[in-house]
Amino acid sequence: MSDKEQLTAMGFDADRIEWALRATKRSGLQPALDHILANGDKAVPPPDEDDEEDDAPPADGAEAKSIKCSECGKVFRSSATASFHAEKSGHQEFEESTEEIKPLTEDEKKAKLEELRAKLAEKRAAASQEDAKAQKANEAIRRKAGQDTGRLKEEMKIKEAQKDVERKKQEKLEDARARAAIKAQIEADKRERAAKAAADKAAREGIAQPSAAQPAAPARPAAGIKSSDNPETRLQIRLSVGGAPLIKTFPSDSTLIDVAEFVASENISYSVDTINFATTFPRKSYSRDEMRKSLKDNGLTPSAVLMASQ
Known part of the structure; x- marks a missing residue:
């Protein structure tokens, strides 16, 4: 097997083999191999x-057959192998x-070839170990990134749940406030109706009204008459379009249609046909x-608060 065939069998590129053979003047397998490695x-x-070797004969006229390192005494077949030695050892003094x-010999060539293959296998194994370490490190980074993402998602869910709880608490609080305001309004309406009834009764009976310094006590309904049987119904009507609420006292037998006509007459934004209470x-x-039933039948007597919308 030729030097070129053996180098090809080792797995080197054809161009690099040709370069090594030219540079070493085809002086053998070992110089070409040294050149490839260097x-x-x-x-x-x-x-x-290609770099040409300086083959000038030595001073005594004898033909130069090798290159010798003056610092360590090693002898090299070609300038390529001498250069490789210089790079590895740092030696600078060479002579022909x-x-x-x-x-x-064939056995030596085989031994060199096996040594080279062993070194190449060792390098590949080391590179494979480094790749495995890098992959392991990358996998650890990916796992940590996934854990961080999962933790962030969980924290976001907890925060959203907390916001939802706070929102529900606020809604309950606002609802309680609204109920309290409505209840207070109802009580104020009752007191106002009682005062008006007392004033009407005093006017009918010719009884003098109490002075401002001594306000009259709320009048009590006549015995045996239920509040729901009151002949009048006082309504406070709150408008969805905004503005001050409308307050008016209607006969209890009036219908919600009558109330709608009153609202439409007070605010042009409303129509009798489309208004809702x-x-x-x-x-x-x-x-x-x-809407066609009386205020009494709709349970609005003696007073109520209505929300009007279109």
Whole structure:
């Protein structure tokens, strides 16, 4: 098997093999192999740019057959192997030598080849271990990133749940405040109706009204008469379009249609045909059929608060 075939069998590129054979003047397998190893990180130059060995004969006129390191005494077959030695050892002093290096025997060549293969296998194993370490480190980074993402999502869920609880608490608080306001309004309406009834009765009977310094006590309903049987119904009507609420006292036998006509006459934003009434306490919306019923039949007597909307 030729030197080129053996180098090809080792897995080297054809261009790099040709370069090594040219540079070492085809002086054997070992010089070519040394050249490949020494110049493995360099680009292959064109054939006309190959470095030529300086084969000038030594001073005594004898033919130079090798290159010798003056610092350690090692003898090299070619300038390529001498350069490789210089790079590895740092030695700088070389001289031509007439000492001839015997070519490697077949057994030596095989041993060198096996040594090279072992070194290459060792390098590949080391590279494989480094790759495995890098992959393991990358996997650990990915797992940590996934855990961080999951933790962030969980924290966001907890925060959203807390916000939902606070929102519900606020809604309950606002609802309680609204009920309290409605209840207070109802009580104020009752007191106002009682005062008006007392004033009307005093006017009918010719009784003098109490002075401002001594306010009259709220009048009590006549014995045996229920509040729901009151002939008058006082309504406070709150408008969805905004503005001050409308307050008016209607006969208890008036219908919600009558109330709608009153609202439409007071605010042009409302139409009798499309207006809707509702109460918030208790919560109720009145249908078109109920609009035709009296205030008493709709349970609004003696007073109520209505919400008007279109």
